[in-house]
Amino acid sequence: MKFTRKASAVWKGSGKDGKGSLTTGSNVLENTPYSFHTRFEDGNKGTNPEELIGAAHTGCFAMQLSFLLNEDNYTATTLDVDATVLFEDGSITKVSLNLEGDVPGIDAEQFQQIAHKAKEVCPISKLLDTEIELKVTLKNA
CATH class of the missing domain: 3.30.300.20 (K homology (KH) domain)
Incomplete structure (x- = not known):
């Protein structure tokens, strides 16, 4: 069995103050927010x-x-x-x-x-x- 799956990220701004979004090919994640804050701090209101x-x-x-x-x-x-x-x-x-x-x-x-x-x-x-x-x-x- 062989298949591919796709996902994409868009990031705007600096590493610490910027923000991004993630989208999966299935659109289960669709412009889901992520940031320095959601990754390294409290993780609320976004993924990582x-x-x-x-x-x-x-x-x-x-x-x-x-x-x-x-x-x-x-x-x-x-x-x-x-x-x-x-x-x-x-x-x-x-x-x-x-x-x-x-x-x-x-x-x-x-x-x-x-x-x-x-x-x-x-x-x-x-x-x-x-x-x-x-x-x-x-x-x-």
């Missing part, structure tokens, strides 16, 4: 690259995990994943994924193994050149 990386990573990981569970004849009722992206000294140094899953019929050890495999083969995980930590909780264990 780090939270978008977190969103991309959680979405990709959850879908990858779902496929791997299906290969072993499990279907998740819910996979709830959040990400904390750590930015320090000009780099993203760590992404912490927190997974809570409700998967009927699976035991905790097998869920852990499949979740860690998903972390390794998830395309966004493979893209990121940083530490990726994964905490796994199985609700029905």
